[in-house]
Amino acid sequence: MDKIVPRPPSTAGSLFKTTGNTKVSAFLLIYAALMFGNALDAYNLGPIPVQWLAQLGTIAAVLFLGCTRKLYIVPGSQVLLWFLLWALLVTTFNSAINDYKSLMPPLATTPYPVFISLRFLTILSFISTLCLVYWLVVKGYRDSVIKWMVIIGTIVSIVAIYIYIAQIYGLPELPRNRISTDGVTAGEGQPVVFTYAFHRALGTFREPSHLAEWLVVPFFLSLIYRQSVLHNIHTILIGTAILLTGSLTGILGSALGFVGAIFIFNPFKLNNLKTLLRFAAIVLLALVIFNSIVVSYGTGEINLFQVIGDRLAPIFFEGGMKESNRSYIYEYVANTSIPLFGSGLGNANILLSQYLGVEVIASFLSLYFNIVFSSGVLGLALLFLFFFRPVVKILVIKKLRQSKKILLILAAYLAWLIMLAVHAEELPMMFAVACALLAHEIYRHE
Numbered sequence: 205m206d207k208i209v210p211r212p213p214s215t216a217g218s219l220f221k222t223t224g225n226t227k228v229s230a231f232l233l234i235y236a237a238l239m240f241g242n243a244l245d246a247y248n249l250g251p252i253p254v255q256w257l258a259q260l261g262t263i264a265a266v267l268f269l270g271c272t273r274k275l276y277i278v279p280g281s282q283v284l285l286w287f288l289l290w291a292l293l294v295t296t297f298n299s300a301i302n303d304y305k306s307l308m309p310p311l312a313t314t315p316y317p318v319f320i321s322l323r324f325l326t327i328l329s330f331i332s333t334l335c336l337v338y339w340l341v342v343k344g345y346r347d348s349v350i351k352w353m354v355i356i357g358t359i360v361s362i363v364a365i366y367i368y369i370a371q372i373y374g375l376p377e378l379p380r381n382r383i384s385t386d387g388v389t390a391g392e393g394q395p396v397v398f399t400y401a402f403h404r405a406l407g408t409f410r411e412p413s414h415l416a417e418w419l420v421v422p423f424f425l426s427l428i429y430r431q432s433v434l435h436n437i438h439t440i441l442i443g444t445a446i447l448l449t450g451s452l453t454g455i456l457g458s459a460l461g462f463v464g465a466i467f468i469f470n471p472f473k474l475n476n477l478k479t480l481l482r483f484a485a486i487v488l489l490a491l492v493i494f495n496s497i498v499v500s501y502g503t504g505e506i507n508l509f510q511v512i513g514d515r516l517a518p519i520f521f522e523g524g525m526k527e528s529n530r531s532y533i534y535e536y537v538a539n540t541s542i543p544l545f546g547s548g549l550g551n552a553n554i555l556l557s558q559y560l561g562v563e564v565i566a567s568f569l570s571l572y573f574n575i576v577f578s579s580g581v582l583g584l585a586l587l588f589l590f591f592f593r594p595v596v597k598i599l600v601i602k603k604l605r606q607s608k609k610i611l612l613i614l615a616a617y618l619a620w621l622i623m624l625a626v627h628a629e630e631l632p633m634m635f636a637v638a639c640a641l642l643a644h645e646i647y648r649h650e
Contacts, residue, residue: 228343236352238262242633243360245409246380253382259329266332278338278643280593287586291579295548304551311563313383323549330631337640350425357422358438361445364407368448384410405448416446416454417623421638424616428609453627461619469605530569546580571624594642604649613642
């Protein structure tokens with residue numbers, strides 16, 4: 205890998221640079237196809253989930269790229285390789301001295317070796333996406349990468365809105381053939397009913413929250429080349445799909461990420477204050493509209509604000525996250541000592557399943573909890589070094605806080621840091637896109 209990061213050439217405004225390299229454009233198309241495949245979370249191709257194939261394809265593309273061309277090191281990403289090596293060492297050592305295979309829950313969908321390998325596949329696909337996106341933007345395809353992400357996000361949102369309507373009115377949809385997150389195979393023609401008081405959009409994903417999280421980056425990227433949200437069909441469609449998920453993780457994560465970015469950029473600056481107020485007004489308007497169209501499972505009307513209030517009030521005013529529907533995770537954390545070295549990737553989930561007495565692999569619903577119990581305090585510290593480097597850069601370098609593009613990418617980045625704390629327990633490919641774009645923007649301004 206080339207350790208010298210060249211100054212990137214100017215970018216073009218179209219999806220494909222008319223003067224660009226044909227081979228680079230081919231890699232751009234491959235990247236777009238793989239990211240679309242990453243969104244097909246609820247489907248298998250034969251016995252293999254499409255999402256796994258997208259991850260493997262991304263790794264293969266970067267390996268081929270590294271063998272035929274120069275890869276550029278993403279600033280600050282060296283620490284990810286140290287994290288990967290540390291996690292591999294801890295997992296290998298623990299798996300050798302303990303019989304985790306015999307502790308696998310009876311409804312686990314893969315054998316123990318495959319289960320552990322998939323944990324590393326996720327990390328490798330994250331690093332590969334980071335490298336591939338950064339390589340494309342350094343080659344001058346930054347605008348094309350952003351626009352492809354917006355287009356794919358819009359397509360995924362349109363499909364999600366259709367599936368939402370189809371499930372309500374019995375219209376045809378592509379049957380889901382991947383086992384759901386609770387270990388149950390989705391049956392063809394079976395109605396989809398949520399534990400919420402209203403119907404939720406899940407699109408091509410196995411859970412509504414997964415759809416909402418995946419759309420956060422395309423949502424903020426859709427605002428980069430448009431001044432008005434109301435005149436941006438991409439933003440409207442993606443935002444509608446996020447609202448229809450009813451996911452507090454996605455909705456509040458996006459809102460807090462944007463507010464956090466505004467505060468880092470200086471909320472007392474007039475333009476930033478106006479942007480914050482416009483964003484708040486649009487979110488409030490969207491919630492009011494959503495409240496009027498949401499489909500209830502009961503006989504009466506649903507008050508969306510009451511539902512949100514009922515979920516947030518115990519968290520803010522009573523016992524914190526221990527009063528949420530994730531209380532069992534926080535009880536486990538409170539009753540288990542924080543390990544110095546961890547039990548290894550995947551092994552920590554098996555131990556959690558044993559503690560909870562469940563027949564499926566349990567999730568920590570938090571990347572940070574997962575990493576600290578998997579690879580210990582050192583593993584979490586290495587990840588935090590990578591996560592907070594760009595934030596510190598923006599705080600220290602004043603001229604970085606003058607770019608609208610950086611503001612919006614930072615909002616998506618911060619939203620993911622929040623969502624990784626309360627729902628996602630692994631490093632996703634979509635978060636890698638935000639990491640690569642933010643690292644590139646910081647480098648350009650430096």
